[in-house]
Amino acid sequence: MATWRLDPATTHLNHGSFGATPSEVLDHQSALRSEMEHNPVDFMMRQYQPLLEASRSAVASFVGADADGLVFVPNATYGVNSVLRSLEPQLPPGADILITNHTYNACRNAAAETARRIGGQLVVADIPFPIDDPQVVVEAVYAAVTPATKVVVLDHVTSATALILPVREIIAALDPQLLVVVDGAHAPGMIDVDIRALGAAFYMANCHKWMCAPKGAAFLWVAEAFRDTIGAVAVSHGYNDGWPQSASRFHAQFDWTGTDDPTARLSVPTALSVVGEHLLAGWPGIRTSNHALVLEGRELLTAALDSEAPVPAEMIGSIASLSIPADRYPGHNAFEVVESLHGTWSIEVPVSPWPTLDHRLLRISAQQYNTLTDYELLARALTS
Numbered sequence: 344m345a346t347w348r349l350d351p352a353t354t355h356l357n358h359g360s361f362g363a364t365p366s367e368v369l370d371h372q373s374a375l376r377s378e379m380e381h382n383p384v385d386f387m388m389r390q391y392q393p394l395l396e397a398s399r400s401a402v403a404s405f406v407g408a409d410a411d412g413l414v415f416v417p418n419a420t421y422g423v424n425s426v427l428r429s430l431e432p433q434l435p436p437g438a439d440i441l442i443t444n445h446t447y448n449a450c451r452n453a454a455a456e457t458a459r460r461i462g463g464q465l466v467v468a469d470i471p472f473p474i475d476d477p478q479v480v481v482e483a484v485y486a487a488v489t490p491a492t493k494v495v496v497l498d499h500v501t502s503a504t505a506l507i508l509p510v511r512e513i514i515a516a517l518d519p520q521l522l523v524v525v526d527g528a529h530a531p532g533m534i535d536v537d538i539r540a541l542g543a544a545f546y547m548a549n550c551h552k553w554m555c556a557p558k559g560a561a562f563l564w565v566a567e568a569f570r571d572t573i574g575a576v577a578v579s580h581g582y583n584d585g586w587p588q589s590a591s592r593f594h595a596q597f598d599w600t601g602t603d604d605p606t607a608r609l610s611v612p613t614a615l616s617v618v619g620e621h622l623l624a625g626w627p628g629i630r631t632s633n634h635a636l637v638l639e640g641r642e643l644l645t646a647a648l649d650s651e652a653p654v655p656a657e658m659i660g661s662i663a664s665l666s667i668p669a670d671r672y673p674g675h676n677a678f679e680v681v682e683s684l685h686g687t688w689s690i691e692v693p694v695s696p697w698p699t700l701d702h703r704l705l706r707i708s709a710q711q712y713n714t715l716t717d718y719e720l721l722a723r724a725l726t727s
Contacts, residue, residue, distance in 0.1 A: 345621045347712045354717050356692040358708035359662045362552040371613040372557050375606040392588040394609045401612040407537035408564045414597035415608040419528040420449045422547030422563035427457040429573040438463045438493040443470050445501040450526050454496050473653035477509040485516050494522045500529035503695035505662040514542040533660040538564050556614040559607035575600050633661035637709035640718035647722035662708050666700030671725055677703050688724040
């Protein structure tokens, strides 16, 4: 059973931002790090690649991908940048990149920079929020495509609004010539992910969030047609086949981008095993349990705040967003609410600015270390 090293004096309702890693996984990582420091050359030159391949296979199996197309990156943002920078010379001058108004800010910035460099436009599809039907998302993205659109960037699970976007249905509705980049930062471990079934050209996600691996572990998957043209942001030995341990040039460009501490990505199989064994029902049980708890927490909070849930239950996973009414914490912006809840109540929960719903959007998370009493405390804090 997974145990956690979280501060018991704090109410942790923000697993979504940085995750949390069970003690058993951190112990495994520490043992790997000790072995690396015992003989750094032997570890890096002989042990590293076999351990990396085992981790690659475990992640690929977990997310419905082929290991040949999967590489590790430090975080999902690095994966997005690697794809967009690699695509730049392949896109026609003036090509547009399509995102949504729910796109994670780091990815929005990466897309905007690529559009600027190729002389194109960043086009934003407006997905309404609150929302009650996933088909509205499909229609909003489809309607925003222009003749100049060449790349579409989609969040699998949005950050501030906590929406599960119907990625598979969106891709099915689009022209197959469009290159779809899916930022799945929150998805693996929160929802069942089958990358090959989505039809995307590129998919990246963090392992440190809902897979509960150590920080610094994330992955990028690339469809077979693009593996010869996608490289890492950091150009290193693999660029000219100077890392022969890897099975392909695509792998080589990411497997070794320079000396770092690889133990986070090498510990992912242990995280999958430890967390998966936390409940008898395994990972499906984890996802179901977290989803049920976040719905309970949302219901409790909306009742306390006399507000309504902005999205149906089937459009959220293990995070849920709701508005903070104007009469609660009046005169406080989103950042000030976060700091007040932390300073006065020792509650960690994110609040984001949003153009609707009274301009302050609170997002709760549910993980195995949470109980309903955590949300009851938050409700008291918000109504005091």
